[in-house]
Amino acid sequence: MAEIKDKASEIIDLASELRWQVGDDFHDRLTESIYADSASITERVEEKPERKISYSFDRALDRILTSGTFGFPIMILVLAVILWITIQGANYPSGALATLLLDTIYPFLKTISSNLGIYWWIDGLLIDGVYMAVAWVIAVMLPPMAIFFPLFTLLEDFGYLPRVAFNLDSLFKRAGAHGKQALTMSMGWGCNAAGVVATRIIDSPRERLIAIITNNFSLCNGRWPTQILIATIFIGALVPSGFANLTASISVITIAMLGVFFTFFSSWVLSKTMLKGEVSTFTLELPPYRPPRFWKTVYTSIIDRTLIVLWRAIVFAAPAGAIIWLISNIDIGEVSIANLAISSFDGFGVLLGLNGVILLAYIVAIPANEIVIPTILMLTVSNFVMAGVGAGEGVMFELDSSSETGEILKAGGWTVLTGINLMLFSLLHNPCSTTIYTIYQETKSWKWTGVASILPVIMGFVVTFLVAQVWRLVVGM
């Protein structure tokens, strides 16, 4: 062992001696000579056309997509079109899946279990709890994901994302963050955990932490369906039905853009307070536009993203369904645990323009954002004991259309304010458990994991509180 140390230190000593002689521009000299070699080889082997006519299409497109005037409007328009197609297209398959899983299979399972004489609580826990939670997640999430992800992936294949990064770069710089954060932010629109892992492309630890902490402000796929559903029920319903879907899409985009705003805002605050430092520069390569291979993209994005994300949602929804059933059916005194929790959260919830049901749902749904809406519906029904809806306490259920979902929520005391604030709170709350775990894996620091988890909730409380106060002053209800 000592011999190894000797050999190593002899070399290291010589190296540091030579470093004194060479001076500190060794790195630059080496880089220069590598560039010179590359240039001379290229000159020997490459023939290029005299004039680069061939790039003119890419150039022209870049001039429009990254222009100061049109860059941002086009970005928003592209997102709007994707969301609109998703909202329009998901309605029908969602209804069909709900009919199959909840109107056909659910009663069938119930019949079998009663014929077999299974204990009521096993039947309740497994069928009313676990099965219903899983069925709900599939019915609600699969169709929008199966439309949204391929569309998003097509954009990615085409080469649009680096242009988005280019557009946002100067804003990130002004917020004291790294321009590549635009890319990790876009990744977060798919999945925050993936966005957090993607921050590895950022060299500086300071800027990387900013990107990790603020990634949660990118609406992830677990939250898009919530946004879309609530926007359809509460915002879309405010306008004539012909414009309903369009208005709903626009309000979802507003929330997404608000997320972008919060990303900048908190990056800026962080870079002025906890994470002070210089902005580092980098080269962003705008890759050539490539025509996406349509069917292959659709196939890979369904296998890679949709099914994997859906599987994760199912894995988390199953135990959550059991928990929901249990807290709704285990009583302390005369009332169930769920009811107790709801009434104790209600005061605080109403202060925020939300209610106890929503807060409890967010606690139950920490493992996966996807199951927030099912949980809210189930808790609303069992808490307000509605005649003729649902299938009993602690049973998640699907309604035939979003307008019926709206009826339930309105009967539970929901207003337009509750809807808006739920959308805001869905944007601004703690990351899901997978993301929190990933943040810890990447930073290896409980402190920064804590900051990343708590900061968004605090912002959520503040924002919903302010909106509720202003709304009540102006609208008066």
Place this chain on the structure above:
Amino acid sequence: MSDQINSACDDCAFHNIAQLKKLGVNVEDTDYVVTLAGNPNTGKSTVFNALTGLRQHTGNWPGKTVTRAEGGFSYNEKRFKLVDLPGTYSLLSTSQDEEIARNFILFGRPDVTIIVVDASRLERNLNLVLQVLEITDKAVLCLNLMDEARRHYIIVNERTLAKDLGIPVVPTSARSLEGIPQLIESVYKVASNEIVCKPHKIKNLAGLVNKAVEQLSSKIIKMYPEMPNPRWIAMRLLDGDERVVTALQNNEFVIA
């Protein structure tokens, strides 16, 4: 005579595809470890998918692969493990994705490194190629995105390039699987030492710098005769690379 017929068959795409077996994620008991390196957005993941039959997510933006992805294929009854590395512009700085790439080539000692380059952006891509060739002798250049180069009327003389770099050069368009059989064959030949590479070493180093590199690397050769890349280690030490210093102290360069 029969040898010649065999070699004609070897060049035939159909013959090779018939011998290629995509092993997906099944990478146990492999004979050779092959790694994919290259600049961001040159299609490494597409090459990876073409070779392994896996469907790793590909996307047209730099920095998509941030971790190592592994898969396998088998050819000529040999099993190959393929490791896809994050794309990097150089191996000289210290961001995490670059370190993953560099450390794997340096310490993982792959049997063959496939360097994927964008044929329409050759000069910029060569910077990384030259650095990889300082670290390892066994490499194949995958001149990818030939379809795009053609679209832009760029012609690359791959024979001269192969001569200058001292490694096999295979033009490909991985998206349409063009050139993939030839790539596999070259990888196989380099892995089995049928082709011995004489890679280009960085020239044009200024006098004093060159002398320092020479002096240090000859010392390293004396102390560690089995070290495969003394010049690279010398360059890194002169650059003050802490990771390489630690590796020396922990004896990580010596094959047990």
